[in-house]
Amino acid sequence: MADDIVSVTRAELRREARDLIELATSEEAVGELLRRGLDWLHQVARFDLATIFLLREGKLVSVAARGPLATEKVRRHELRLADFPSLRQTLETRRARAFTEEEHAHGDGDPFDGVLDLPPGHSCMVVPLCAGESCYGLLTLDRSECETYPRAVVELVEVYGQMLATALQQAEQKSTFERLHRREHEHARLLESQLGGDDVGVLETSRGPAVRELARRARQVAETDTPVLLLGETGTGKERLARAVHRWSPRAEGPFVTLNCAAIPAGLLESELFGHVKGAFTGATRDRAGRFQMAHGGTLFLDEVGELPVELQAKLLRALQEKTFEPVGSDRTVRADVRILAATHVDLQQAIAQRRFREDLYYRLSVFPLRLLPLRERLEDLPQLCAVLLEEQAKRTGRRGMKVTPEGLARLAAYDWPGNIRELANALERATILSRKSELGSEAFDLPIRVPGMKDPVTAPPLVEGAVPTLEEVQRQHILRVLSLTQGRIYGPGGAAALLGLKPSTLQSRMKKLGIARLEQYVARSTPQEES
Secondary structure, three states: OOOOEOOOOHHHHHHHHHHHHHHOOOHHHHHHHHHHHHHHHOOOEOOOEEEEEEEEOOEEEEEEEEOOOOOHHHHOOEEEHHHOHHHHHHHHHOOOEEEOHHHHHHOOOOOOOOOOOOOOOOEEEEEEEEEOOEEEEEEEEEEOOOOOOOHHHHHHHHHHHHHHHHHHHHHHHHHHHHHHHHHHHHHHHHHHHHHOOOOHHHHHOOOOHHHHHHHHHHHHHHOOOOOEEEEOOOOOOHHHHHHHHHHHOOOOOOOEEEEEOOOOOHHHHHHHHHOEOOOOOOOOOOOEOOHHHHOOOOEEEEEOHHHOOHHHHHHHHHHHHHOEEOOEOOOOOEEOOOEEEEEEOOOHHHHHHOOOOOHHHHHHHOOEEEEOOOHHHOHHHHHHHHHHHHHHHHHHHOOOOOEEOHHHHHHHHOOOOOOHHHHHHHHHHHHHHHOOOOEEOHHHOOOOOOOOOOOOOOOOOOOOOOOOOOHHHHHHHHHHHHHHHOOOOOOOOOOHHHHHOOOHHHHHHHHHHOOOOOOHHHHOOOOHHHHO
């Protein structure tokens, strides 16, 4: 019996198990994992042949073999499980067993009959490879000597079989995760191509030089791994621009993962960012990857980063600087290769002064800030934005061919859009649903006429003397908006006069009365000769 027992400790078994699990990174690595497992088995028990059979459609298929008797024929060997009740029983009971000479003589035959010429009553052991609710196959050990494996050896090899099965389970889970990840990534790319980001093209073809410059700078920084901080009011399209930066970058084939820091309770944010291990807190019934791990090889977009709790900002800073972190409840350091894009509508300088945001984190995030203009400062892009948003919505609502008339655009230009592009999208979708026509005129939009500086009429305080704008001021602001929309063009279809329902001469007379005629950037481009 002493010859059968190889000196090995449980600690050594555990170390080998950890190595095997680290090796189990993909389906392609399973073969190497099994070969490594058999090589190390020499330290646990003596054998002339060690074979791993995996279950495949009711068959046991040899996938790895080691030892002097491991021939090519053995490595291609297959067994029908139904023909060997003793092997089926081993899988059902999940207990290893060593066959005696009597069991050899009266059992269901040797699995290697016709493949190897082993003497009757030779040493034989069968070990189930089971982990969790799954059984993956069997490990068999054979020796030419005619004696039974001692119970102590059988128990030790059974423990090793459990560890090997755990490594197989890990490989299976990682393979499943990677397959789902690829599928979700492909699905996300499809959705982006169908629904998102098209209006970024409006930035590059904008009539406003400031907007075009923003698009140029975004394309430049996209080619690097530099952190980008997107600033601007709510609804200005920060996430759309972030997706565009990702698509323009060398990481375009990697994942684009988002996290809205304002939408998740503070107590769960750390787990969402960095993941957690089983038992880390009440309800943590299994390990869970965080957004950093999900974004490995790609881009992580942290929306509303200004709402991140101060106590979590130090850990985020370390993850940005060192690209490492520890999941909640774990002391194991995880490395993630992630490009960070962040966005906020909060004044971070003021937040720093109020000790609500770390200054060092601010400088780490704002290496390359990009500020998006509010919609009221880029009304010249309304026609393009409306066309893009209506096209996007058509894929969801089925209302294709919708467009906004010049009168409708004038109605939209008279509003100051506190909710920016998001509010514009909602207004268009609402008008599309309610309108029976394919053209959306001014009557299709139920919007208040906002005066700059005034709050919403529903929530505004009572007017006081001196705070009410004059009728002339309201007219002047409205004409200026329409002129901005038409790039100063007065004459012809789509010109300011047509949008306002006035004769060109009447509009020019009113502009002169309101002091608009002195604004050469509008008048100089709107003479009748230019329209010819």
